[in-house]
Amino acid sequence: MRPEAENWWKQALEDLDSAKKNLKIKKYYLVAFLSQQAAEKALKALFIELKRRLQPKTHNLIRLG
Numbered sequence: 001m002r003p004e005a006e007n008w009w010k011q012a013l014e015d016l017d018s019a020k021k022n023l024k025i026k027k028y029y030l031v032a033f034l035s036q037q038a039a040e041k042a043l044k045a046l047f048i049e050l051k052r053r054l055q056p057k058t059h060n061l062i063r064l065g
Contacts, residue, residue, distance in 0.1 A: 012041035
């Protein structure tokens with residue numbers, strides 16, 4: 001995996017882990033936020049890995065996908 005993609009992927013996994021922990025303590029607003037962040041970061045990692053260039057500067061999940 002390219003280093004830039006790997007960095008985004010690791011951050012996505014950390015956000016997902018945090019979302020799971022917050023789900024257990026019923027902090028649903030954090031679960032929603034962290035889940036969205038995890039999805040965005042995972043898509044950015046995938047974009048970099050498949051397209052072999054940096055991701056667009058966007059938070060739009062549809063555009064990233």
